[in-house]
Amino acid sequence: MSNPNVNWAAIDTHPKFQALHRKKTFFLWGLMVFSIIYYFMLPIGAAYFQELFKIKVWGVINVGLLFAFDAMAQEIINDVNSGSIK
Secondary structure: OOOOOOOHHHHHHOHHHHHHHHHHHHHHHHHHHHHHHHHHHHHHHHHHOHHHHOOEEEOOEEHHHHHHHHHHHHHHHHHHHHOOOO
16 A cells, blocks of 8 residues: 655655656657657558568568558557457
8 A cells, every 4th residue: 555654745856766757758758759650651651662561571471561460460459458359
């Protein structure tokens, strides 16, 4: 259980906590930028970089199919984690 006598203001002003918070914020913003770029690579790549997406990876599997499968898998994972799929 939580301790009601914790001095949250002191924790917030502690230099180690502030450094950790800065690192966390920097990491999360970087992750968000990477995720947005990766998310929009499928439609942009399919429209403007068709030759890249036609590169065969294994048999009939190409780069475009891998991107599409990854996007679909991420949506399924998000739905399961949010509880909309049980």
